[in-house]
Amino acid sequence: MQLYGALLLLPAAVLLATFAYLPTIATLINSLFLPGFRGEPAEFVGLENYQLLIDDTTFWRVARNNLIYALGTIPTSIAIALGMALFVNARLPGRGFVRMAYFTPTILPMIAAANIWMFFYAPQIGLFNKLLGAFGLSGVNWLGDPSVALTSVIVMTVWKEAGFFMIFYLAALQSIPPELKEASDLEGTSRWSFFWRVTFPLLMPTTLFVLINALINAVRVVDHLFILTKGGPNNATNLLLYYVYENAFSFFDRTYAATITVVILLVLGVVATVKFAILDRRTHYQ
Amino acid sequence: MSQATLSIARGLALRVPSLETTAAWLLAIIWIFPLVYAVWAAFHPPAFMVRFDLFAPLTLDNFANAWAQAPFARYYLNTFLLVTGVVLAQFVVCTLAGFAFARFPIPGKDLLFMLVLIQLFVFPEVLIVENYRIASSLGLVDTITGIGLPYVASAFGIFLLRQTFKTIPRELEDAARIEGCGWLAILLKVYVPLAKPTYLAYGLVSISHHWNNFLWPLVVTNSVESRPLTVGLGVFSAPETGVNWATVSAATLLSIAPLLIAFLLFQRQFVQSFLRAGIR
Numbered sequence: 001m002q003l004y005g006a007l008l009l010l011p012a013a014v015l016l017a018t019f020a021y022l023p024t025i026a027t028l029i030n031s032l033f034l035p036g037f038r039g040e041p042a043e044f045v046g047l048e049n050y051q052l053l054i055d056d057t058t059f060w061r062v063a064r065n066n067l068i069y070a071l072g073t074i075p076t077s078i079a080i081a082l083g084m085a086l087f088v089n090a091r092l093p094g095r096g097f098v099r100m101a102y103f104t105p106t107i108l109p110m111i112a113a114a115n116i117w118m119f120f121y122a123p124q125i126g127l128f129n130k131l132l133g134a135f136g137l138s139g140v141n142w143l144g145d146p147s148v149a150l151t152s153v154i155v156m157t158v159w160k161e162a163g164f165f166m167i168f169y170l171a172a173l174q175s176i177p178p179e180l181k182e183a184s185d186l187e188g189t190s191r192w193s194f195f196w197r198v199t200f201p202l203l204m205p206t207t208l209f210v211l212i213n214a215l216i217n218a219v220r221v222v223d224h225l226f227i228l229t230k231g232g233p234n235n236a237t238n239l240l241l242y243y244v245y246e247n248a249f250s251f252f253d254r255t256y257a258a259t260i261t262v263v264i265l266l267v268l269g270v271v272a273t274v275k276f277a278i279l280d281r282r283t284h285y286q
Numbered sequence: 287m288s289q290a291t292l293s294i295a296r297g298l299a300l301r302v303p304s305l306e307t308t309a310a311w312l313l314a315i316i317w318i319f320p321l322v323y324a325v326w327a328a329f330h331p332p333a334f335m336v337r338f339d340l341f342a343p344l345t346l347d348n349f350a351n352a353w354a355q356a357p358f359a360r361y362y363l364n365t366f367l368l369v370t371g372v373v374l375a376q377f378v379v380c381t382l383a384g385f386a387f388a389r390f391p392i393p394g395k396d397l398l399f400m401l402v403l404i405q406l407f408v409f410p411e412v413l414i415v416e417n418y419r420i421a422s423s424l425g426l427v428d429t430i431t432g433i434g435l436p437y438v439a440s441a442f443g444i445f446l447l448r449q450t451f452k453t454i455p456r457e458l459e460d461a462a463r464i465e466g467c468g469w470l471a472i473l474l475k476v477y478v479p480l481a482k483p484t485y486l487a488y489g490l491v492s493i494s495h496h497w498n499n500f501l502w503p504l505v506v507t508n509s510v511e512s513r514p515l516t517v518g519l520g521v522f523s524a525p526e527t528g529v530n531w532a533t534v535s536a537a538t539l540l541s542i543a544p545l546l547i548a549f550l551l552f553q554r555q556f557v558q559s560f561l562r563a564g565i566r
Contacts (some may be wrong), residue, residue: 004469005390009398012383015439020405023416030416080313087310094311100553101314104321107549107556108542109498111516115523115538116324119531125335127323163317164560171561209564220409223500226520241412241501248415249505257415264412272407276400 030258085169114227146236327535348536361518384447405441
């Protein structure tokens with residue numbers, strides 16, 4: 001029995017070891033080395049890469065960008081998702097269409113979404129600037145101006161993610177017993193206070209689930225940068241994973257890329273710990 | 287005011303959209319607009335990109351241009367092979383592991399399961415540097431297998447199937463055993479058929495994920511022979527290549543069309559799958 005069970009696990013175990021555990025350990029080890037030049041073996045340098053990281057102003061810029069990106073995308077997309085779910089959970093003419101419209105961006109690849117948004121953001125012929133021009137306003141270089149580029153990327157991400165989070169809220173709303181609403185109507189509770197006192201607290205587990213997903217996405221998904229900005233201008237939109245990609249595959253500095261990856265792994269580790277330790281105590285991993 | 291006009295007025299008042307309806311619709315229009323715009327740009331001559339004219343001539347030239355400028359047929363084939371390969375392999379590997387976790391006594395099972403769940407957070411693309419090195423030492427760089435293999439042992443799939451298998455009553459299994467079924471037969475005749483909705487949900491979520499995936503495929507492929515649609519599209523529409531926008535919109539629509547059409551046809555199943563797979 002035990003042997004049989006272990007055999008069933010074997011394919012998954014081999015694959016997970018190859019593409020998750022070994023790479024994680026190798027990343028940790030590599031972050032302690034400097035690359036050897038011209039075929040020489042890599043040199044063990046201890047924490048020197050981490051010292052480089054601390055002194056690297058670009059790294060701090062990228063880390064700060066990623067923080068702003070997370071703070072800009074997560075609360076906004078969650079709030080919009082909740083609003084969307086409340087809309088399509090109510091009686092609404094054309095509800096099927098509205099729901100589909102909200103959810104459609106979810107089905108698109110990020111790379112295709114970024115392609116489409118390029119049309120909006122382009123400085124001369126882009127739609128946003130044409131619109132501004134129609135009101136006699138001068139255009140903005142949405143992706144080229146370091147002070148607005150990150151915001152432009154954030155706006156696109158919110159558009160892409162909100163509909164996905166909506167469906168979790170919609171399911172949660174539909175599982176709230178209608179008796180609660182009837183009781184509160186009898187008591188003459190206003191819709192506003194019903195939402196804040198009943199609906200919103202009941203949606204808390206969903207909010208936490210969505211929050212975890214949104215946090216992971218904020219460090220994991222950088223596809224749109226390849227089309228929209230390539231991390232520019234002057235690193236204004238560079239994010240951690242994109243910075244890893246640049247270091248590894250443009251500057252060919254694998255050990256430094258490994259060092260930045262360790263930072264990402266730490267962030268994900270914190271998210272995972274919070275999820276397993278706090279949020280899932282009552283759910284059933286048994 | 288007569289009784290009749292009053293009731294007409296009341297009827298009208300009912301029909302005036304409420305603030306919420308207006309807001310919901312406004313949001314819907316904003317959300318669908320980018321896609322509608324891409325469709326407009328793809329089906330009209332480039333001159334009409336930002337000149338909206340209901341009577342602008344329709345054209346398929348942009349699609350013809352896009353098709354001529356990049357090997358989309360090859361990209362379709364690659365994506366199709368990738369998606370079917372990954373999903374089938376995931377079904378097999380995750381079924382075996384999910385079954386083991388649900389029904390077999392294994393020493394240190396809880397710890398092993400926690401180890402599996404780590405992959406919910408540490409995705410292959412986070413480890414691109416090392417995974418690239420491993421893929422290259424296995425000779426998998428620039429192959430479709432190389433794109434898919436890191437995703438086959440999906441923690442998410444193992445988790446979903448384990449949960450589903452756990453809900454299946456033991457009595458069914460016992461009955462099958464009395465009939466003389468071995469483990470494999472029990473798995474194939476009892477557990478797998480009863481988990482069909484889970485396979486459907488997981489399959490749809492997995493298809494859309496791998497159809498849309500970009501970063502890892504970009505890193506691990508470097509030729510037309512293995513590139514999936516997303517990477518092909520990314521190469522095609524890189525700003526420096528200087529193709530015109532109407533062509534880029536057509537190319538974008540070409541890449542998303544199959545999944546988008548499937549979504550429009552099976553909207554309910556898609557939404558339910560994302561939900562079922564997400565809620566767990």
